[in-house]
Amino acid sequence: MSEEKRTKIILDCDPGHDDAVAIMLAAGSPKIELLGITTESGNQTLEKTTRNALNVLQWIGRGDIPVYVGCQGPMVREKMTAADIHGETGLDGPVFPPLELKPQKKHAVQYIIDTLMAGSGDITMVTTGPMTNLGMAIRLEPRIVEKIERIVLMGGSYQHGNVTPAAEFNILCDPEAAHVCFSCGRPVYMMGLDITRQVLCTPDVVERMKKIDNCAGRLFVDLMAHFCRTQKEIFGLPGGPLHDPCTLVWLIAPDVITTKPMYSTIDISHGESYGRTNCDFFSYLHKPQNVRVAYAVDVDGYWDVIEEELRRYS
Ligand code: RIB
Ligand code: CA
Numbered sequence: 404m405s406e407e408k409r410t411k412i413i414l415d416c417d418p419g420h421d422d423a424v425a426i427m428l429a430a431g432s433p434k435i436e437l438l439g440i441t442t443e444s445g446n447q448t449l450e451k452t453t454r455n456a457l458n459v460l461q462w463i464g465r466g467d468i469p470v471y472v473g474c475q476g477p478m479v480r481e482k483m484t485a486a487d488i489h490g491e492t493g494l495d496g497p498v499f500p501p502l503e504l505k506p507q508k509k510h511a512v513q514y515i516i517d518t519l520m521a522g523s524g525d526i527t528m529v530t531t532g533p534m535t536n537l538g539m540a541i542r543l544e545p546r547i548v549e550k551i552e553r554i555v556l557m558g559g560s561y562q563h564g565n566v567t568p569a570a571e572f573n574i575l576c577d578p579e580a581a582h583v584c585f586s587c588g589r590p591v592y593m594m595g596l597d598i599t600r601q602v603l604c605t606p607d608v609v610e611r612m613k614k615i616d617n618c619a620g621r622l623f624v625d626l627m628a629h630f631c632r633t634q635k636e637i638f639g640l641p642g643g644p645l646h647d648p649c650t651l652v653w654l655i656a657p658d659v660i661t662t663k664p665m666y667s668t669i670d671i672s673h674g675e676s677y678g679r680t681n682c683d684f685f686s687y688l689h690k691p692q693n694v695r696v697a698y699a700v701d702v703d704g705y706w707d708v709i710e711e712e713l714r715r716y717s
Contacts, residue, residue: 409436410654411525411552413515415473417445417532417573418455419489420496420630421647424709425531425557426456427619428651430465431715435654438518438526441511443473445532445576446485447493452532455494457504462497463618463716466504473511473536477577485572488633496629497622515540519550527654530556530584531647533573538580541587553590555654557647559680560596561665561696565638570678571596574669578678582669585680591694592662594649595680598700602649603642604631608706612713619716645709649697652708659708661699664692 414429414437416422429437440460442453453472460468476482489495507514515536519526528537528551537554540547558573558581566575574581585591604627612623627643634643653660666683670676682696 407434409434410527411436411438412527412529413438413441413518415441415443415528415530415532415536416456416647417443417452418459418494419446419452419532419647420494420626421645422446422531423455423459423494423626424623424645425647425651426459427463427622428648428655428712430460430463430468431619432651432655432712435651437468439469439471439514441471441473441514441536443532443535444476444482444484445573446489448484449473449475451493453506454502455492457506458494458499458502461502461504462499462622470506471509471511471514472506474539477533477535478538478579480577483576487637490629497625511536512539512543516544516547519547520544522550524550525552526550527552528554529650530554530558531650533576534580534584535577538577538583541583548587548589551589553592554584555592555594555650557594557599557650559593561680561682561684562597564679565596567675567678569670569676571680574680575678578669578671582671585667585669585694592653593667593680593694593696594653594660595697598660598697599646599649600644601700601702602645602705603640604645605642608642611706612710615710615713617714617716619713623713648709652705653697655712656704656708659701659704660697662695662697665694665696666690666692667694667696
């Protein structure tokens with residue numbers, strides 16, 4: 404039987420507890436070819452998110468995956484972080500051995516440009532943090548747009564935000580960058596809070612993953628010990644919403660998440676809805692449906708994929 408074609412991706416992230424789980428899925432799944440990781444500030448400062456990405460790769464034995472350091476902050480607005488959720492390090496909880504891995508010297512934006520320009524249009528851009536790096540790459544070298552197979556992001560919400568009533572964290576961190584990406588003309592798949600708030604890592608899920616006696620299972624449990632605690636303290640949730648892996652789960656098992664084409668724009672005005680993803684769920688405006696927005700998730704199927712992918716590690 405011919406080997407199933409692997410999806411080539413660049414994972415742009417701001418680790419971040421849920422980003423760390425997304426990295427484990429991207430690095431371990433036989434359906435994914437992880438070309439490289441690019442980091443940006445978001446959950447914590449750029450230095451910390453980069454260190455966290457390297458620590459996760461070293462922990463799972465994937466030091467071969469290159470990490471490129473991205474933009475220090477957003478295109479226009481002032482920088483913001485989520486230390487309340489992810490802690491002072493951005494990945495509070497797990498204790499890692501001394502870090503030996505180093506990031507690449509090339510800037511992440513240049514890496515994205517060079518990799519896409521050298522590609523044949525078969526690379527998926529996966530973003531699980533602010534979209535600064537991809538937005539800057541598109542502005543710096545517009546020719547990459549036709550080389551992007553699709554953009555799959557964790558971010559936004561066609562309903563409520565999680566930082567303001569209107570805006571979700573990744574989009575609000577850099578609305579202008581998100582606007583550049585949403586309006587670039589390539590297929591965009593948005594895994595927003597509408598579904599990520601349904602995949603709550605409750606104590607029974609943690610107990611289930613605790614049975615995976617390998618490096619990935621152990622890291623998952625240590626990550627969730629912190630992440631679930633802060634999510635309960637701040638949002639009163641019974642479990643941490645495992646936002647970012649929704650991007651990888653959709654790529655690995657697309658039937659688990661259902662999307663709907665919607666005309667979607669980013670509010671870059673400077674009112675109370677700044678950073679909102681305005682998604683035309685009912686097609687009131689009859690405008691081109693540029694984004695496929697996730698609106699339903701098979702929660703049992705989601706955790707089955709998470710467990711299956713974490714079990715692949717030794
Ligand atoms: O709003 C959730 C998103 O913000 C996730 O990507 C989380 O990691 C934070 O970056
Ligand atoms: Ca993230």
